[in-house]
Amino acid sequence: MGLLVEGRWRDQWYDTASTGGAFQRPATQFRSKITADGPFTPDPSRYHLYVSWACPWAHRTLIYRKLKGLEDTIGVTYVEPLMLENGWTLAEGADPVNGARFLWQVYAKAEPSYTGRVSVPVLWDREKQTIVNNESAEIIRMLDAWPGARGPLLQPPELAGEIDALNDMIYPAINNGVYRAGFATSQAAYEEAFDQLFSALDTLEERLKSSAFLLGDRPTEADWRLFTTLIRFDAVYVGHFKCNLRRIADYPELWDFTRALYQATGIAETVRLDQIKTHYYGSHRTINPTGIIPKGPDLDLAAPTRRRAG
Structure with a gap:
């Protein structure tokens, strides 16, 4: 866990001492939009996602990429589940776009003087070589309205x-x-x-x-x-x-x-x-110092349901 300060990486946990012990999530900073008439247009194969299987915010974008049939349109790179002294890490050869080994290198490439947390998801523009957006709530709405995306809108106007x-x-x-x-x-x-x-x-x-x-x-x-x-x-x-x-x-x-x-x-x-449990229990050493990952629970997610989601 850490952050960039003027483009330099620091291994630093969240500061809760100044907030009375309360965790306050910092705001995401890359907030551009993909639009038909803007600098970031919805061109096929132009954009790439950096995500973690473990992260719930990144998981939103994977779900939308799947539901909207955009797997051939938007590429994806998965970080490793453990997030330790170098933050989100990429396996050697895992990043075909920037060749990064650490996600902070992607942020520093987009903004050399960036100060802030290095989080997933990241929506990267191959053409302009920069981060378009790292706010999951906004990325999923872009994917929802992507030209030619499959299925009805998940945020219908009504x-x-x-x-x-x-x-x-x-x-x-x-x-x-x-x-x-x-x-x-x-x-x-x-x-x-x-x-x-x-x-x-x-x-x-x-x-x-x-x-x-x-x-x-x-x-x-x-x-x-x-x-x-x-x-x-x-x-x-x-x-x-x-x-x-x-x-x-x-x-x-x-x-x-x-x-x-x-x-x-x-x-x-x-x-x-497996990645979810490895990430949380293995990465948060201030909470789980031993890094031991529990074997359970046994969740029967395939059991019949009364609902049908498609």
């Missing part, structure tokens, strides 16, 4: 307001809430995040009693953004991040919902629980 409202609730309490609990360094900060997390999960459990998915009978962006946290919850967040009031498997509706999305065509191919 549901845009409701999707944004759900995202605004789910992101701080659940998507980032597990990190706020897991990375907290004070009891008060941990308990605040913990309580908000399970309150939000309880709310969604009730919602799903009367709806197949969050906004009706088919998944939208809000469902997929939630899914990448839920699929990691019982394997990692319950134990590693101390989010142990209940498992997702203890919520009948949320567990059925999670399995239904997992069973949607092609989605299981984007889920690597």
Whole structure:
């Protein structure tokens, strides 16, 4: 874990001492858009994703790349699961675009004086040799609206307001809430995040009693953004991040919902629980100093569901 400071790498954990023990996620900095009339146009084979199998934010982009049929349009490079003193690392020969061994080298190439965290996903422009965007919420919307992309929009205009409202609730309490609990360094900060997390999960459990998915009978962006946290919850967040009031498997509706999305065509191919557990338990040595990776849990994600996600 680390960051770049004016283009120089530093192995440095998050500073929670200045925030009363609370984890605060820094904002992403590369926020350009791919548009038909801008400097970044949606040309075939021009763009490349750097992702981690382990990261829930990067997982969103892998799901969209799969659902929208963009695997031949947008290339992908996977970082290694362990993120230690050099941050996200690439195996030798794994990066056909920049030949990088560390993701911070990709950031430094895009902005030699960059200061900030080095995160995935990264959407790279082969033509301009720079990072277009490293904010997953924006990347998935670009993929959703990509010319010739498969299937209906996952953020249809008629549901845009409701999707944004759900995202605004789910992101701080659940998507980032597990990190706020897991990375907290004070009891008060941990308990605040913990309580908000399970309150939000309880709310969604009730919602799903009367709806197949969050906004009706088919998944939208809000469902997929939630899914990448839920699929990691019982394997990692319950134990590693101390989010142990209940498992997702203890919520009948949320567990059925999670399995239904997992069973949607092609989605299981984007889920690597081995890499997920290796990353969290092996990388976060301030939380798990031994680096021992648990063998369990045994999750039956293929069990029949009441829902159908496609």
